[in-house]
Amino acid sequence: MAKIITRFTLGDTIEFTEPDGTNRKEVVQIIETQLVKGFGLWVMYGFGDLFHPDYVSEHHILKTQKQKA
Secondary structure, eight states: OOOOOOSSSOOEEEEEEEEETTEEEEEEEEEEEEEEETTTEEEEEEEEETSSSSEEEEHHHHHHHHHHH
């Protein structure tokens, strides 16, 4: 099993921008990895309803946070 090294942990509040320009602030409830074709292994963060969670990638979070700064 691989060790996942990430900047965020469960319970962290993440802020990011949706593709439609909506700013979101969510609490991380799930962290998992996904193999994204053409992009390799990504760390994905889940939030919202634990039975039907929404996901956002660490790359997307960091990119949109950097754009706001």
